[in-house]
Amino acid sequence: MTEPSPVRQPDLPPPMPARPEADPGPVATGLAVERVDTSFLETLIGYNARRAALTIISHFLPRMAQFGLRPVEFSVLTLIGHNPGITARQLCTTLDLQPPNLVGMIKGVEKRGLLEKRDHPSDRRAQGLYLTAEGESQLEQAQETALALEVEATPRLTPLERITLIRLLRKVYQPDH
Amino acid sequence: MTEPSPVRQPDLPPPMPARPEADPGPVATGLAVERVDTSFLETLIGYNARRAALTIISHFLPRMAQFGLRPVEFSVLTLIGHNPGITARQLCTTLDLQPPNLVGMIKGVEKRGLLEKRDHPSDRRAQGLYLTAEGESQLEQAQETALALEVEATPRLTPLERITLIRLLRKVYQPDH
DNA sequence: TATTGTTATACTCTATAACTATA
DNA sequence: TATAGTTATAGAGTATAACAATA
Numbered sequence A, B: 001m002t003e004p005s006p007v008r009q010p011d012l013p014p015p016m017p018a019r020p021e022a023d024p025g026p027v028a029t030g031l032a033v034e035r036v037d038t039s040f041l042e043t044l045i046g047y048n049a050r051r052a053a054l055t056i057i058s059h060f061l062p063r064m065a066q067f068g069l070r071p072v073e074f075s076v077l078t079l080i081g082h083n084p085g086i087t088a089r090q091l092c093t094t095l096d097l098q099p100p101n102l103v104g105m106i107k108g109v110e111k112r113g114l115l116e117k118r119d120h121p122s123d124r125r126a127q128g129l130y131l132t133a134e135g136e137s138q139l140e141q142a143q144e145t146a147l148a149l150e151v152e153a154t155p156r157l158t159p160l161e162r163i164t165l166i167r168l169l170r171k172v173y174q175p176d177h
Numbered sequence C: 001t002a003t004t005g006t007t008a009t010a011c012t013c014t015a016t017a018a019c020t021a022t023a
Numbered sequence D: 001t002a003t004a005g006t007t008a009t010a011g012a013g014t015a016t017a018a019c020a021a022t023a
Helices: A046-068 A071-082 A088-095 A099-111 A133-153 A159-173 B047-065 B071-082 B088-095 B099-111 B132-153 B159-173
Strands: A115-119 A128-131 B113-119 B127-131
Touching: A046 A133, A046 B047, A046 B071, A046 B132, A046 B159, A071 A088, A071 A099, A071 A115, A071 A128, A071 A133, A071 B047, A088 A099, A088 A128, A099 A115, A128 A133, A128 B132, A133 B047, A159 B047, A159 B159, B047 B071, B047 B132, B047 B159, B071 B088, B071 B099, B071 B127, B071 B132, B088 B127, B099 B113, B113 B132, B127 B132
Parallel strands: none
Antiparallel strands: A115 A128, B113 B127
Protein backbone atom coordinates (compact mmCIF):
# COMPACT_ATOMS: atom_id res chain seq x y z
CA MET A 1 0.00 0.00 0.00
CA THR A 2 1.66 3.13 1.25
CA GLU A 3 4.09 2.95 4.11
CA PRO A 4 5.22 -0.33 5.62
CA SER A 5 6.59 1.57 8.60
CA PRO A 6 8.98 -1.22 9.45
CA VAL A 7 10.70 -1.94 12.70
CA ARG A 8 9.34 0.42 15.27
CA GLN A 9 12.08 2.67 16.58
CA PRO A 10 10.17 5.50 18.19
CA ASP A 11 13.26 7.41 19.22
CA LEU A 12 11.39 8.97 22.06
CA PRO A 13 12.54 12.19 23.66
CA PRO A 14 13.47 12.10 27.31
CA PRO A 15 10.47 11.34 29.48
CA MET A 16 8.40 14.29 30.55
CA PRO A 17 7.92 15.06 34.19
CA ALA A 18 5.23 12.95 35.77
CA ARG A 19 1.76 14.36 35.43
CA PRO A 20 -1.26 13.61 37.54
CA GLU A 21 -3.73 13.34 34.65
CA ALA A 22 -4.87 10.08 33.07
CA ASP A 23 -3.55 8.52 29.88
CA PRO A 24 -2.37 11.22 27.48
CA GLY A 25 -2.37 8.76 24.58
CA PRO A 26 0.49 8.60 22.11
CA VAL A 27 3.31 10.81 23.26
CA ALA A 28 2.77 14.30 21.88
CA THR A 29 6.23 14.95 20.59
CA GLY A 30 5.31 17.77 18.31
CA LEU A 31 6.63 15.53 15.57
CA ALA A 32 4.85 13.63 12.83
CA VAL A 33 2.67 10.60 13.50
CA GLU A 34 4.69 7.57 12.45
CA ARG A 35 2.27 4.73 12.98
CA VAL A 36 -1.48 5.33 12.94
CA ASP A 37 -3.26 3.95 15.97
CA THR A 38 -6.57 2.42 14.88
CA SER A 39 -7.14 0.41 18.05
CA PHE A 40 -10.37 2.07 19.10
CA LEU A 41 -12.05 1.77 15.73
CA GLU A 42 -11.07 -1.87 15.62
CA THR A 43 -13.16 -2.52 18.71
CA LEU A 44 -16.31 -1.56 16.77
CA ILE A 45 -18.24 -4.19 14.85
CA GLY A 46 -19.70 -1.55 12.58
CA TYR A 47 -16.28 -0.31 11.52
CA ASN A 48 -14.89 -3.78 10.97
CA ALA A 49 -17.96 -5.04 9.13
CA ARG A 50 -17.98 -2.06 6.83
CA ARG A 51 -14.28 -2.41 6.05
CA ALA A 52 -14.67 -6.13 5.39
CA ALA A 53 -17.71 -5.60 3.16
CA LEU A 54 -15.87 -2.95 1.14
CA THR A 55 -12.91 -5.29 0.72
CA ILE A 56 -15.08 -8.04 -0.70
CA ILE A 57 -16.91 -5.58 -2.93
CA SER A 58 -13.61 -4.31 -4.32
CA HIS A 59 -12.93 -7.87 -5.46
CA PHE A 60 -16.51 -8.33 -6.60
CA LEU A 61 -16.70 -5.34 -8.93
CA PRO A 62 -13.97 -6.24 -11.45
CA ARG A 63 -14.78 -9.94 -11.44
CA MET A 64 -18.52 -9.47 -12.00
CA ALA A 65 -18.09 -6.72 -14.56
CA GLN A 66 -17.96 -9.43 -17.22
CA PHE A 67 -21.60 -10.13 -16.40
CA GLY A 68 -22.50 -6.47 -16.09
CA LEU A 69 -23.67 -7.15 -12.55
CA ARG A 70 -23.14 -4.89 -9.60
CA PRO A 71 -23.69 -6.18 -6.06
CA VAL A 72 -27.36 -5.36 -5.71
CA GLU A 73 -28.16 -6.47 -9.26
CA PHE A 74 -26.49 -9.77 -8.48
CA SER A 75 -28.57 -10.13 -5.32
CA VAL A 76 -31.75 -9.33 -7.22
CA LEU A 77 -31.01 -11.82 -9.98
CA THR A 78 -30.08 -14.46 -7.44
CA LEU A 79 -33.34 -14.07 -5.55
CA ILE A 80 -35.38 -14.16 -8.75
CA GLY A 81 -33.52 -17.26 -9.88
CA HIS A 82 -34.16 -19.05 -6.60
CA ASN A 83 -37.69 -17.67 -6.23
CA PRO A 84 -39.40 -17.71 -9.62
CA GLY A 85 -42.42 -15.42 -9.55
CA ILE A 86 -41.14 -13.21 -6.74
CA THR A 87 -42.56 -9.68 -6.83
CA ALA A 88 -40.70 -6.40 -6.72
CA ARG A 89 -42.22 -5.70 -3.34
CA GLN A 90 -40.79 -8.94 -1.97
CA LEU A 91 -37.37 -8.13 -3.35
CA CYS A 92 -37.50 -4.75 -1.66
CA THR A 93 -38.42 -6.07 1.78
CA THR A 94 -35.94 -8.93 1.54
CA LEU A 95 -32.99 -6.82 0.42
CA ASP A 96 -33.97 -3.60 2.20
CA LEU A 97 -34.31 -1.64 -1.03
CA GLN A 98 -36.55 1.31 -1.77
CA PRO A 99 -39.09 0.45 -4.49
CA PRO A 100 -38.20 3.44 -6.70
CA ASN A 101 -34.59 2.30 -6.77
CA LEU A 102 -35.53 -1.15 -7.92
CA VAL A 103 -37.56 -0.01 -10.93
CA GLY A 104 -34.63 1.09 -13.05
CA MET A 105 -32.56 -1.92 -12.06
CA ILE A 106 -35.25 -4.37 -13.14
CA LYS A 107 -35.88 -2.41 -16.30
CA GLY A 108 -32.18 -2.70 -17.12
CA VAL A 109 -31.78 -6.45 -16.73
CA GLU A 110 -35.14 -6.97 -18.42
CA LYS A 111 -33.94 -4.99 -21.43
CA ARG A 112 -30.82 -7.16 -21.47
CA GLY A 113 -33.06 -10.19 -21.80
CA LEU A 114 -32.15 -11.74 -18.45
CA LEU A 115 -35.59 -11.63 -16.86
CA GLU A 116 -39.23 -11.19 -17.76
CA LYS A 117 -42.38 -10.11 -15.98
CA ARG A 118 -45.56 -12.15 -15.98
CA ASP A 119 -48.99 -11.56 -14.56
CA HIS A 120 -49.27 -12.30 -10.90
CA PRO A 121 -51.73 -15.18 -10.36
CA SER A 122 -53.80 -13.50 -7.67
CA ASP A 123 -52.95 -9.78 -7.59
CA ARG A 124 -53.34 -7.77 -10.73
CA ARG A 125 -51.34 -4.89 -9.29
CA ALA A 126 -48.24 -7.06 -8.97
CA GLN A 127 -46.05 -8.87 -11.45
CA GLY A 128 -44.12 -12.08 -11.01
CA LEU A 129 -40.45 -11.94 -12.00
CA TYR A 130 -38.79 -14.83 -13.80
CA LEU A 131 -35.36 -15.43 -15.30
CA THR A 132 -35.12 -16.19 -18.99
CA ALA A 133 -33.01 -19.11 -20.16
CA GLU A 134 -30.22 -16.63 -20.83
CA GLY A 135 -30.73 -15.16 -17.37
CA GLU A 136 -30.45 -18.56 -15.73
CA SER A 137 -27.29 -19.34 -17.66
CA GLN A 138 -25.74 -16.01 -16.75
CA LEU A 139 -26.73 -16.34 -13.12
CA GLU A 140 -25.24 -19.80 -12.88
CA GLN A 141 -21.88 -18.55 -14.09
CA ALA A 142 -22.12 -15.43 -11.96
CA GLN A 143 -22.78 -17.45 -8.85
CA GLU A 144 -19.79 -19.68 -9.50
CA THR A 145 -17.67 -16.61 -9.99
CA ALA A 146 -18.99 -15.06 -6.79
CA LEU A 147 -18.13 -18.14 -4.77
CA ALA A 148 -14.64 -18.30 -6.24
CA LEU A 149 -14.02 -14.58 -5.78
CA GLU A 150 -15.03 -14.72 -2.13
CA VAL A 151 -12.46 -17.40 -1.40
CA GLU A 152 -9.78 -15.48 -3.28
CA ALA A 153 -10.70 -12.28 -1.45
CA THR A 154 -10.37 -13.93 1.96
CA PRO A 155 -7.28 -16.12 1.75
CA ARG A 156 -6.66 -15.96 5.49
CA LEU A 157 -9.99 -17.50 6.45
CA THR A 158 -10.17 -21.24 6.93
CA PRO A 159 -13.37 -22.99 5.80
CA LEU A 160 -14.41 -23.27 9.42
CA GLU A 161 -13.75 -19.61 10.08
CA ARG A 162 -15.82 -18.74 7.05
CA ILE A 163 -18.76 -20.64 8.47
CA THR A 164 -18.34 -19.05 11.88
CA LEU A 165 -18.06 -15.58 10.41
CA ILE A 166 -21.24 -15.99 8.37
CA ARG A 167 -23.12 -17.34 11.37
CA LEU A 168 -22.12 -14.38 13.53
CA LEU A 169 -22.88 -11.82 10.82
CA ARG A 170 -26.35 -13.27 10.45
CA LYS A 171 -26.89 -12.86 14.17
CA VAL A 172 -26.21 -9.17 13.67
CA TYR A 173 -28.64 -8.41 10.87
CA GLN A 174 -31.28 -11.06 11.60
CA PRO A 175 -32.45 -10.10 15.09
CA ASP A 176 -35.08 -12.81 15.02
CA HIS A 177 -34.38 -16.46 14.12
CA MET B 1 -33.92 2.25 7.91
CA THR B 2 -37.08 1.42 6.12
CA GLU B 3 -39.11 -1.36 7.65
CA PRO B 4 -38.17 -3.21 10.79
CA SER B 5 -40.06 -6.20 9.43
CA PRO B 6 -41.19 -7.18 12.88
CA VAL B 7 -42.04 -10.59 14.15
CA ARG B 8 -41.44 -12.87 11.21
CA GLN B 9 -44.32 -15.32 10.79
CA PRO B 10 -43.50 -17.05 7.54
CA ASP B 11 -46.73 -19.05 7.51
CA LEU B 12 -45.03 -22.10 6.12
CA PRO B 13 -46.87 -24.58 3.93
CA PRO B 14 -47.05 -28.22 5.05
CA PRO B 15 -43.81 -30.14 4.52
CA MET B 16 -43.35 -31.59 1.10
CA PRO B 17 -42.91 -35.33 0.48
CA ALA B 18 -39.36 -36.56 0.26
CA ARG B 19 -37.92 -36.33 -3.21
CA PRO B 20 -34.90 -38.10 -4.69
CA GLU B 21 -33.55 -35.27 -6.86
CA ALA B 22 -31.07 -32.68 -5.76
CA ASP B 23 -32.62 -29.54 -4.34
CA PRO B 24 -34.67 -27.89 -7.12
CA GLY B 25 -35.37 -24.91 -4.90
CA PRO B 26 -38.85 -23.63 -4.15
CA VAL B 27 -41.46 -25.59 -6.03
CA ALA B 28 -42.51 -23.77 -9.19
CA THR B 29 -46.23 -23.92 -8.62
CA GLY B 30 -47.13 -21.14 -10.99
CA LEU B 31 -48.41 -19.46 -7.84
CA ALA B 32 -47.01 -16.64 -5.79
CA VAL B 33 -43.76 -16.99 -3.86
CA GLU B 34 -44.74 -17.43 -0.23
CA ARG B 35 -41.39 -17.56 1.49
CA VAL B 36 -38.33 -15.96 -0.07
CA ASP B 37 -35.37 -18.30 -0.29
CA THR B 38 -32.18 -16.37 0.52
CA SER B 39 -30.02 -19.41 1.14
CA PHE B 40 -27.50 -18.80 -1.60
CA LEU B 41 -26.88 -15.16 -0.72
CA GLU B 42 -26.41 -16.19 2.88
CA THR B 43 -23.41 -18.32 1.88
CA LEU B 44 -21.58 -15.19 0.75
CA ILE B 45 -19.43 -13.27 3.20
CA GLY B 46 -19.81 -10.11 1.15
CA TYR B 47 -23.59 -10.20 1.34
CA ASN B 48 -23.66 -10.96 5.05
CA ALA B 49 -20.99 -8.39 5.92
CA ARG B 50 -22.79 -5.70 3.97
CA ARG B 51 -26.13 -6.47 5.60
CA ALA B 52 -24.54 -6.50 9.05
CA ALA B 53 -22.71 -3.23 8.44
CA LEU B 54 -25.91 -1.56 7.25
CA THR B 55 -27.75 -2.78 10.33
CA ILE B 56 -25.17 -1.25 12.66
CA ILE B 57 -25.14 1.98 10.65
CA SER B 58 -28.91 2.23 10.92
CA HIS B 59 -28.47 2.27 14.68
CA PHE B 60 -25.47 4.55 14.45
CA LEU B 61 -27.11 7.34 12.48
CA PRO B 62 -29.88 8.42 14.89
CA ARG B 63 -27.72 7.94 17.98
CA MET B 64 -24.78 9.96 16.66
CA ALA B 65 -26.92 12.68 15.14
CA GLN B 66 -26.74 14.46 18.50
CA PHE B 67 -23.04 14.96 17.81
CA GLY B 68 -23.58 15.77 14.16
CA LEU B 69 -21.29 12.89 13.28
CA ARG B 70 -21.81 10.47 10.45
CA PRO B 71 -19.83 7.22 10.29
CA VAL B 72 -16.81 8.46 8.38
CA GLU B 73 -16.67 11.74 10.33
CA PHE B 74 -16.65 9.72 13.51
CA SER B 75 -13.80 7.58 12.21
CA VAL B 76 -11.83 10.66 11.19
CA LEU B 77 -12.31 12.37 14.54
CA THR B 78 -11.40 9.19 16.36
CA LEU B 79 -8.15 8.79 14.44
CA ILE B 80 -7.21 12.42 14.97
CA GLY B 81 -7.97 12.12 18.66
CA HIS B 82 -5.80 9.05 19.02
CA ASN B 83 -3.12 10.31 16.64
CA PRO B 84 -2.55 14.02 17.25
CA GLY B 85 -0.75 15.54 14.31
CA ILE B 86 -1.93 12.97 11.78
CA THR B 87 -2.08 14.28 8.23
CA ALA B 88 -4.96 14.16 5.77
CA ARG B 89 -2.94 11.81 3.63
CA GLN B 90 -2.56 9.40 6.51
CA LEU B 91 -6.27 9.53 7.21
CA CYS B 92 -6.99 8.73 3.59
CA THR B 93 -4.73 5.71 3.40
CA THR B 94 -5.86 4.40 6.77
CA LEU B 95 -9.59 4.74 6.09
CA ASP B 96 -9.47 4.16 2.34
CA LEU B 97 -10.84 7.58 1.51
CA GLN B 98 -10.21 9.68 -1.57
CA PRO B 99 -8.42 12.91 -0.66
CA PRO B 100 -10.99 15.16 -2.36
CA ASN B 101 -13.73 13.66 -0.24
CA LEU B 102 -11.87 14.37 2.96
CA VAL B 103 -11.39 18.07 2.31
CA GLY B 104 -14.97 19.12 2.87
CA MET B 105 -15.35 16.86 5.85
CA ILE B 106 -12.33 18.33 7.62
CA LYS B 107 -13.43 21.81 6.70
CA GLY B 108 -16.80 21.11 8.30
CA VAL B 109 -15.58 19.84 11.65
CA GLU B 110 -12.91 22.52 11.69
CA LYS B 111 -15.56 25.20 11.23
CA ARG B 112 -17.48 23.63 14.12
CA GLY B 113 -14.42 24.14 16.29
CA LEU B 114 -13.70 20.46 16.86
CA LEU B 115 -10.27 20.34 15.23
CA GLU B 116 -7.49 22.59 14.07
CA LYS B 117 -4.64 22.40 11.61
CA ARG B 118 -1.05 23.20 12.51
CA ASP B 119 2.13 23.32 10.50
CA HIS B 120 3.72 19.97 9.89
CA PRO B 121 7.13 19.82 11.55
CA SER B 122 9.07 18.50 8.57
CA ASP B 123 6.90 18.88 5.46
CA ARG B 124 5.57 22.28 4.55
CA ARG B 125 3.09 20.77 2.12
CA ALA B 126 1.32 18.88 4.87
CA GLN B 127 -0.59 19.93 7.93
CA GLY B 128 -0.96 18.17 11.25
CA LEU B 129 -4.51 17.71 12.52
CA TYR B 130 -5.37 18.14 16.19
CA LEU B 131 -8.56 18.08 18.21
CA THR B 132 -9.53 21.16 20.15
CA ALA B 133 -10.59 20.84 23.78
CA GLU B 134 -14.18 20.89 22.56
CA GLY B 135 -13.34 18.25 19.98
CA GLU B 136 -11.82 15.99 22.59
CA SER B 137 -14.83 16.37 24.82
CA GLN B 138 -17.23 15.65 21.99
CA LEU B 139 -15.22 12.67 20.83
CA GLU B 140 -15.13 11.19 24.29
CA GLN B 141 -18.93 11.28 24.53
CA ALA B 142 -19.31 10.07 20.97
CA GLN B 143 -17.06 7.09 21.60
CA GLU B 144 -19.03 6.11 24.67
CA THR B 145 -22.23 6.37 22.65
CA ALA B 146 -20.75 4.29 19.85
CA LEU B 147 -19.75 1.51 22.20
CA ALA B 148 -23.19 1.49 23.82
CA LEU B 149 -25.02 1.59 20.51
CA GLU B 150 -23.06 -1.34 19.17
CA VAL B 151 -24.09 -3.52 22.05
CA GLU B 152 -27.71 -2.43 21.70
CA ALA B 153 -27.61 -3.09 17.97
CA THR B 154 -26.30 -6.63 18.43
CA PRO B 155 -28.25 -8.07 21.35
CA ARG B 156 -27.82 -11.65 20.16
CA LEU B 157 -24.01 -11.57 20.29
CA THR B 158 -22.30 -12.72 23.45
CA PRO B 159 -19.14 -10.83 24.49
CA LEU B 160 -17.09 -13.77 23.27
CA GLU B 161 -18.88 -13.87 19.93
CA ARG B 162 -18.24 -10.17 19.55
CA ILE B 163 -14.52 -10.73 19.97
CA THR B 164 -14.53 -13.63 17.53
CA LEU B 165 -16.53 -11.69 14.97
CA ILE B 166 -14.14 -8.75 15.09
CA ARG B 167 -11.12 -11.02 14.80
CA LEU B 168 -12.51 -12.72 11.71
CA LEU B 169 -13.59 -9.46 10.08
CA ARG B 170 -10.08 -8.10 10.53
CA LYS B 171 -8.71 -11.17 8.79
CA VAL B 172 -10.86 -10.22 5.83
CA TYR B 173 -9.79 -6.61 5.38
CA GLN B 174 -6.25 -6.81 6.78
CA PRO B 175 -4.55 -9.33 4.46
CA ASP B 176 -1.25 -8.83 6.23
CA HIS B 177 -0.79 -9.05 10.00
C1' DT C 1 -58.36 2.87 3.18
C1' DA C 2 -54.12 0.30 2.02
C1' DT C 3 -50.85 -1.61 -1.26
C1' DT C 4 -48.10 -2.40 -5.90
C1' DG C 5 -45.57 -0.35 -9.05
C1' DT C 6 -44.10 3.89 -10.94
C1' DT C 7 -42.22 8.83 -11.96
C1' DA C 8 -39.71 12.63 -10.63
C1' DT C 9 -36.49 14.42 -7.76
C1' DA C 10 -33.10 15.39 -4.17
C1' DC C 11 -29.52 14.16 -1.25
C1' DT C 12 -25.48 11.50 0.10
C1' DC C 13 -21.46 8.96 -1.01
C1' DT C 14 -17.67 8.01 -3.83
C1' DA C 15 -14.47 8.57 -7.86
C1' DT C 16 -11.61 11.16 -11.46
C1' DA C 17 -9.04 15.01 -13.60
C1' DA C 18 -6.40 18.75 -13.04
C1' DC C 19 -4.23 22.37 -10.48
C1' DT C 20 -0.61 24.56 -6.58
C1' DA C 21 3.05 24.32 -3.63
C1' DT C 22 6.31 21.92 -1.90
C1' DA C 23 9.58 17.66 -1.74
C1' DT D 1 9.62 13.58 -10.98
C1' DA D 2 6.63 12.64 -7.13
C1' DT D 3 3.64 13.94 -3.26
C1' DA D 4 0.10 16.80 -0.03
C1' DG D 5 -3.65 19.29 -0.36
C1' DT D 6 -7.19 21.37 -3.05
C1' DT D 7 -11.01 22.47 -6.62
C1' DA D 8 -14.46 21.19 -9.68
C1' DT D 9 -17.20 17.78 -11.32
C1' DA D 10 -19.30 13.40 -12.45
C1' DG D 11 -21.25 9.25 -11.20
C1' DA D 12 -23.26 5.77 -7.97
C1' DG D 13 -26.20 4.86 -4.32
C1' DT D 14 -30.10 5.92 -1.54
C1' DA D 15 -34.13 8.62 0.11
C1' DT D 16 -38.90 11.06 -0.06
C1' DA D 17 -43.30 12.71 -2.24
C1' DA D 18 -46.90 11.91 -5.12
C1' DC D 19 -49.57 9.40 -8.53
C1' DA D 20 -52.56 5.46 -11.06
C1' DA D 21 -54.30 0.95 -10.76
C1' DT D 22 -55.91 -2.47 -7.87
C1' DA D 23 -56.89 -4.74 -3.34
